[in-house]
Amino acid sequence: MTKMAGLFRPKKLDLSGFTNTRLIRDHNKRMAFEQTEPERQALRYMIRNTSLPGRVRAQAQLQLSQMHAYTRPTQIKNRCVESGTARSVFRDFRINRYQFRMQALAGELPGVKKASW
C-alpha cells in the first residue's frame, strides 16, 4: 500500500509571501503534524507505559511506525520565509543569513545593528 503525500495538500494555498515547492511541502508537513499530534502522543504514551500488556504496546508501536512520514515532526525543517532556503536560517528572524544581512543593512530589522569596535 502506498501512502500519497497528496492527502496533506490543501486545495487552496493559504500562504502569502515567498513560496516554492519545497517551502509548500514543508508547510504541508507542519499542517499534517499539527493535525495528528494528539494521536501520535497517545500512541507514544501507550508505548512507554510498561503497565499495559505487551501486545497492546507492540500494536501501538506498529501503528505509530506506519503513520505517514508527513506526520513525523523530524520531517519538519525550518526554511527561510523570504527565500525558501533551508540552510543557516535564524530561528528568531525566520530568514537565512544572506537575507538577514541584506535586511539588516537596509534597516528593516528593528534593533539589529552592525557591530563595530
Add this chain to the structure above:
Amino acid sequence: MAQSRILDLVKTQCRIFSLNFNPQRLRLGNKVLRQRLRGPALAAWYPKKTVSFRDLQNTYKPLGLTTFDEAEDDREEAIQIAKLRGKGRPKKKRTAAESRSAKKKK
C-alpha cells in the same frame, strides 16, 4: 520519621499539585502526557495568507465599483504582445488523441 508517614506526605503533595503518585517508580509514560503540544507553534512558521488585491476586487465588483490592478493589466498586455509575435502559449490538448498527434509532428 516513619517511611509510611513520608509516603503519605508525598501522596498528599501529589494530590494537591495533581501529580502522578508512583512510589514504585514504574515507567508509566506520564512524561508524554505532560509534554505540551508543539503543533500550533510549528504550524505558524510561515506567514499566513492575508487580503490580496483580488479579494478586494471580488468584494467591490458586485457593488458596481470599478477597480484597476496595474500589475494584472501589465501582464495581460504583455501576453497580447507575445501573441502578436507568435510567442503565445500553445493550445491546450483536451484529448489523448490530440496530444499524441502533437507529438508525432516532431
